[in-house]
Amino acid sequence: MTMNITDDGSTATTSCGAPSAAVALFRSLGDPARLAILRRLAEGEARVTDLVSCVGLAQSTVSAHLACLRDCGLITSRPQGRATMHALARPELMDLLASAEQLLAATGEAVDLCPTYGTHPQEPTR
Incomplete structure (x- = not known):
């Protein structure tokens, strides 16, 4: 995922005026596995194999x-022997x-029940 930077170095915006970089950032954070990876990396560096066992x-x-x-630009990677350490x-x-x-x-309940992005309660089956 890349962020949109214009030729003059400024941040591009979406058609609604939202900064494209902010949209890309929140998209990158919008996946449960990526959030779990980031939370694990907040505890310290980890190898891919460590993260595999963490997120399953x-x-x-x-x-x-x-x-x-x-x-x-949210994480870095560096070689360590035959492995790569992520932080x-x-x-x-x-x-x-x-x-x-x-x-x-x-606002959790409202966000969770949002018809666009939240979870939807199951309709009773008849």
């Missing part, structure tokens, strides 16, 4: 999520997630 996904899937997070690039990301948790504590 295939190694190739975890690697794809790591590539997305790396492309967004948070921006610790303030955890502040953003903590703020999101506070917002969800205040």
Whole structure:
């Protein structure tokens, strides 16, 4: 996932005026596996195999999520022997997630029941 930067270095905007970089950031955070990976990396560096056991996904899937997070500048990777160690690039990301948790504590049910993005209660079957 890449962020849209114009030729002059400014951030591009969407048709509604939202900064494209903000849209890309929140899309990168919009996957449960990527959030789980970020939470694990907040505890310290980890190898792909550590993350596979943490999120319970295939190694190739975890690697794809790591590539997305790396492309967004949210994590870094460095070789260590035959492995690659991954870490948070921006610790303030955890502040953003903590703020999101506070917002969800205040609006959680409304967000969860949102007909566009939340979960939908099951209709009773007849």
